[in-house]
Structures are given as C-alpha cells and as structure tokens.
Amino acid sequence: MEAIKTKALTKKFKEKTAVDNLELTVHEGELYALLGVNGAGKSTTIKMLSCLTQPTSGDARLMGHSIVSDTSSVKALINVSPQETAVAAKLSVRENLEFIARIYGSNKKEARQKALDMIEKFNMDEIERSKAATLSGGWQRRLSIAMALITEPEILFLDEPTLGLDVLARRELWHLIERLKGKMTIILTTHYLEEAESLSDRIGIMSRGVLLAEGTAAELKAEAGTDDFEEAFIRITEEAVK
Amino acid sequence: MRTLTFASRNTKEITRDILTLIFGIAFPIVLLLLLSAINKGIPEGYGPDLFEISKLAPGITVFGLSFLTLFSSMIIAKDRTTSFVLRLFTSPLKPSEFILGYTLPLIPMALIQTAVCYICALFLGLPFSVNLLVAAIVNLPIALVFIALGLLFGSVFNEKAVGGISGALLTNLSAWFSNIWFDTSMVGGAFKTVAHAVNAARSAVAGDFAAIFPDLWWVIGYAVVLLAAAVTVFAVKLKKN
Numbered sequence: 427m428e429a430i431k432t433k434a435l436t437k438k439f440k441e442k443t444a445v446d447n448l449e450l451t452v453h454e455g456e457l458y459a460l461l462g463v464n465g466a467g468k469s470t471t472i473k474m475l476s477c478l479t480q481p482t483s484g485d486a487r488l489m490g491h492s493i494v495s496d497t498s499s500v501k502a503l504i505n506v507s508p509q510e511t512a513v514a515a516k517l518s519v520r521e522n523l524e525f526i527a528r529i530y531g532s533n534k535k536e537a538r539q540k541a542l543d544m545i546e547k548f549n550m551d552e553i554e555r556s557k558a559a560t561l562s563g564g565w566q567r568r569l570s571i572a573m574a575l576i577t578e579p580e581i582l583f584l585d586e587p588t589l590g591l592d593v594l595a596r597r598e599l600w601h602l603i604e605r606l607k608g609k610m611t612i613i614l615t616t617h618y619l620e621e622a623e624s625l626s627d628r629i630g631i632m633s634r635g636v637l638l639a640e641g642t643a644a645e646l647k648a649e650a651g652t653d654d655f656e657e658a659f660i661r662i663t664e665e666a667v668k
Numbered sequence: 669m670r671t672l673t674f675a676s677r678n679t680k681e682i683t684r685d686i687l688t689l690i691f692g693i694a695f696p697i698v699l700l701l702l703l704s705a706i707n708k709g710i711p712e713g714y715g716p717d718l719f720e721i722s723k724l725a726p727g728i729t730v731f732g733l734s735f736l737t738l739f740s741s742m743i744i745a746k747d748r749t750t751s752f753v754l755r756l757f758t759s760p761l762k763p764s765e766f767i768l769g770y771t772l773p774l775i776p777m778a779l780i781q782t783a784v785c786y787i788c789a790l791f792l793g794l795p796f797s798v799n800l801l802v803a804a805i806v807n808l809p810i811a812l813v814f815i816a817l818g819l820l821f822g823s824v825f826n827e828k829a830v831g832g833i834s835g836a837l838l839t840n841l842s843a844w845f846s847n848i849w850f851d852t853s854m855v856g857g858a859f860k861t862v863a864h865a866v867n868a869a870r871s872a873v874a875g876d877f878a879a880i881f882p883d884l885w886w887v888i889g890y891a892v893v894l895l896a897a898a899v900t901v902f903a904v905k906l907k908k909n
Contacts, residue, residue, distance in 0.1 A: 476758045477757075477758060478754060478757055478758060498760065501758060501759060501760050502760060504758065505758065506754070506755060506758045508751045508754045508755055509751065510750055510751035510754075511750070511751075512750055512751040512752045512754060512755040513750070513752065514677060514681060514752060515681070515746070515750065516680060516681045516684040516685065517677065517680055517681070521677075521680070525673065525677050526755075526759075528669075528670075528673040529670050529673050529674060529756070529759050529760070529761055530759060530760065531670075531760075557684075573755070574755075
C-alpha cells in the first residue's frame, strides 16, 4: 500500500518556487531518504506533508488522507522529529514523553506507561528525571525521536536527525533508526550521504525543488555510472544544474 | 483535556524559572516596602498622597501584573525559537487550545501575585476588608490585558526582542503610566487613559464600587481587543509558519 502519494505538489514563496510539481510515492513500511543540498526543497516538502504549511497547489495523500482537505486525520497518524531538538527545556525526560502522549489523547495512566516503555526502549533510565535542557545534544535528539514515536505514528518524519552530533552519537542514532525500519513508514531528510546510503530502502535526490532521481543507493550509483554514492549524488545534482 | 495538559506543561516551564518568582513576586513586594518607607519619611501634609498604602498597594498589584506579559511572551518566543511549537503544530492541538494553554497558567499566578501584595500591604497598615477580594477580582481583566500583550509580542518577536520589549519597555511604561509615581490626570491625554486599570483597583480597595466600572469597562475593552488580536496573529502565524 502507498503510505504517501503526492500529486503535482508545489510550494511557492512569492516568486521563488521551493517545491515544483513533486510526484513522489512512498510505500508502507519503507524508509525513504530525501537528499539534497541547502535550498533543495527537502524541508519544505516535509513541512507540507506534515501539515505545517499548505501547498500553493497540488496535494498529497497520507494513508489515503489529503493534506489539504483532511489535515486533522493526517495529524493523528503522523509525527515529526524536527531539525532542532524541539524538547520542553524545563520538563524532565519523562514529563516530555508523557506530555506528548497526553496531547495525542492518552489518559494519565496510559501516558505514564508509554513513557516508561520509551525510556526502556531508548535506554534513558538514568536520565529520565533530568531536565531536557541539561542533556547533551545526542540525548536531546534521542528524546526528540522518542517523543515522536510515543504516539505510535504510522508515518514518521525525521528532519536532519543527526545534524550537529558527534560521530559516536550519530552512529548510536543510526542503530536506533535501523531498529525502527519496517515497523512504520519513515521519511528521512539528511545532508549526510552515508547516512542515507546505509539506512534507506530508497533515496530521492532533490535540487531546486525538483525530484531529480530516485531509487535504491545501488540503482542511483548505476544511473550515475559510478561505485561511489557521493560521486553519484554530485553527478546527478550537477547534471540537473547544467 | 488537551488544553489542560498543555497549560500544565506551561505552568511547569514558567514556575521552574527562578527569575519568574523574583520578578513576579519579590520585586513588587520590594517596591511596596520601599515606597512605604519613603512615605513614612515624608512629613504629613507635605508629600503626595499617592504613596499612602491604600493607593500604593492597588497600584503595585497592577504594576506586578505587567510581568505576566514577560512570562507569556517569553514562553511563546522560546517555543518558537526551539521549534517546540513546530512539533505542537503537527499535533492535534487547535489554535484556540494553544492560546488557552498559554493563558490559563497565568491566571492563578496573577491571583497569587495580587494576594501576596495585599497581604504584605496589610502588615504595612492597609485595613482588612472584603473590598480586597473585590480588588483581586478587578485585577483579573487587568491580568488578561497583560497576558494578551505577551501572547502578541511572543507570536511576533524573537526571544531576544521579547525580553527587551516585555521586560524593560513594558514594565517601565506600566510603572510610569499607572498612577503610582505621579497623578497622570495632571498630564492628561493618553497618560490618563492607561491609568484606568489602577483607578479601578483603587476604587475597589476603597469600597467605592460604583467608581470601578467606568475604568474597568476600558480595561475589559482592552482585554477583549488584545486577546482577539493575539488569537488572530497566532492563527495567521500558524498558517504562514
């Protein structure tokens, strides 16, 4: 089944077209990475798909629900881990988790149980009472993803989840994301090519608001005629600029 | 239920900041003690009667409420800066639930501020009467004016700008225009208008209930207009993102 299907999805900011007639299909349970340089349109695409901003024209259906006419149904089945960690600074780890569970409809008891499950899954036992503001970047990012997962979304958006993390923290998060594969549909945006290559089922390369190419990492390398994924990305992006 | 959950989170965020307690509670009390001490040093019949406790206490409670603007604007601006609000925008929370969630925690805070100020004033010679309860109720629409201003500022400005506007500019303007330091009717015009809040609170403390409403209508009018503006600006921001 198709988890996401966009139809001529377009976003314009005055004269600038950030996303141009995007036709994208993501299958249920797939981890799909959106790659592109700054200003490629990745974040705007995520913002439209997560109902943060309305498309100028076109539409997208998430599990059959329109992002234009049925936003409340879409919001109930998605969750987002934004580019910034987006945690409540003065709330503890457990309070952050319980808060998100409750605004998505869990009662107090359910929220507490879900928070405890997340704390266990994400190995956050030692920091569960720590205020979010006191956590390292890696732990904040981990909490941010746990906050997105606590609502058991059918579609999860991870916007630059490892941005600004050191190598070890990044690797830890990769393992965590790998464990989520197949359990839900995941859309990942990233600047790190090796991240997209190692984690994704399929990759879409965007430039100037247009989807230039998509496929598995192996297919994209074959399309570009190289064994190196970074080289493939550069060739595909530069070809479009010419 | 979602509104209360969000309000509870906001209460924790605001009250876990020690500066909130210092500015919200301690600073108005210090001012009350200081001005009362100054008043005691002035020979009877020579100084302005503005510093008499029955006039000073209501003025200080209103001045104290101006810090609510700082609290409400700071939490919204911080939520915007850290993208926490982005996370919430993708949740099922509606714009009205956002506004209520940011407003509700500050109402009990306003009542506590007012109560602490009047209790302190009792020790400084303010006679206890049921009028003080009326004065506390009169302070509620005044609190709404300041909260709504904060919601507006927080929706429009960033965290840094909000600190300056709500923290320095607004609290100073509130202090100057509130009839605490000088009789604004001597200046007239806009100065006279912004002193409605303090006049209403003073009338309540004095038990002159008939005199409360001409001023309180103005305050309620400001509160309605500012809250409507805050909801509109927030909804537009949410849509524009």
